[in-house]
Amino acid sequence: MTTEVESAAAPSSGRLAARDRRRRKSPQAAAVARLAGMLVSPTLLVLGLVVVYPIVAALRQSLFTEGQGVDAEGFVVEGEQFAGLGNYAEVFTGPAAARFWNAMWNTTFFTTTTVVLEAALGVAMALIMHRAFRGRGLVRASVLVPWAIPTAVSALLWRWIFASDGVVNAMLGTQVLWSADGGPAKLAVIVAEVWKTAPFVGLLVLAGLQVIPRDVFEAARVDGATAWQRFAHITLPLVRPALLVAVLFRMLDSLRMFDLPFVLIGQQKESVETLSMLAWQEATNVRYGPAAAYATIMFCYVAVVAFAFVKLLGADLLGEARSQVKSARRTRKAVA
Known part of the structure; x- marks a missing residue:
């Protein structure tokens, strides 16, 4: 007892x-x-x-409008007036709705196209720079040049290249107006954007490649794995975290694209007008309420895309940190 x-x-x-x-x-x-x-x-x-x-x-x-109007009693009212959701209703269903949806489509199209191309070219550049060859340091340094050039400067360079009497038309033997409105303008923006920002993805992927042990590749080579099998089953899964971070950063940057199409093609061009350009245009016309509405919609769009990307592709770094903290707390409670 x-x-x-x-x-x-x-x-x-x-x-x-x-x-x-x-x-x-x-x-x-x-x-x-x-x-x-x-x-x-x-x-x-x-x-x-x-x-x-x-x-x-x-x-x-975004909930207010500025200017001169008439109130319910017929008196002229000047200054800032509360509009509620009127600016948002005008954006989605008003006279400017077609322009808004066109800018939304251009923003999504440029983001999807450029990020996919940059990811593919960035991985290829990282694989090349990761190999041991003579002049590798010079190649790595030269890759930084396009990314280091300011966007406005690179847009001016590509505007000269895509001019009617520029290098591209001289090489192709054509007379395409790349800086005019239409499909060629879209292609010019995509080429200039990919040329500038693909090195950023390549450098981040290269950092991920350098932490992969060489013994893993040697063991796979001894087991008879081909180059494609080593890339698909070893390189790509191990470099996936760095690639996801690079793609996420590029998505967030491309969704607010402004300076490159603005300088390269120009403003009020239907084929390249983005949400940022539309918000800027409204603000320069002293229509701050609709401009703020466009900016708020763009902010919500970027936040939703980033959240969906993080959740669907498994790059939830914050969630992993929370799980690690919870497991540590459970371990401490068990020990106590």
């Missing part, structure tokens, strides 16, 4: 001891939490000023 009482009392005493240890550590943990809050607060303040405040201000501005 005494043995049973002692065995029943042992777990309770162990739990009490663990609880006392946690109580003794609580002042130190509180001090660490306060220090962490003090160190993080400047970053949170900056993020609030440059991220949260513009979003809230744009959302608020």
Whole structure:
């Protein structure tokens, strides 16, 4: 009977001891939490000023209109007036709806096309730069040049190349107006965008390739795996995290494309007008309410695409961190 009482009392005493240890550590943990809050607060303040405040201000501005109008009693009213969802209704169903849907289609088309081409070319460039050959350092340095050139400067360079008497027409022996409105303008924007940003994807994929042990490839080669089998079953799965991050960054950047088509082709060109260009056009016409509505819609579109990409393709880094924290907490509770 005494043995049973002692065995029943042992777990309770162990739990009490663990609880006392946690109580003794609580002042130190509180001090660490306060220090962490003090160190993080400047970053949170900056993020609030440059991220949260513009979003809230744009959302608020999208609910108002500016200018001169007539109220319900027939009096002329000037200045800012509350419009509710009127700006959004005008965007989707008003006279400018066709222009909005065209800009939405152009944005989606440019994003899908350029990101797919950049991913394919970036992986190919990374595989080439990963090989050991004479002049590899020079090749890696030269790949950075297109990405390092400012977008406006590269757009001016490609505008000269795609001119009516430029290099492209001279090589093809044609007289295509690449900077005019239409399909050639779309192709010019895609070529210039892929040329500039494919090296970014290649460098990130190259960083992922360099952490793969060579023993894995040697073992696969000894087992008789072909080059395609090694790429499909070893290289691509192991480099997938770096490739997903590169593709995600490029998607977020392409969805807000503005400067390249604006400088290369020009404004108010139906074939290359994007959501960012449409919002800029409304803002320059002092129609800040519709401009803010376009910007808010674009922000929601980018957020939805990023969330879907992260969830569907498994690049949920935040979710992995949460699971690791939960498993660590369960381990500590089990030990206690």
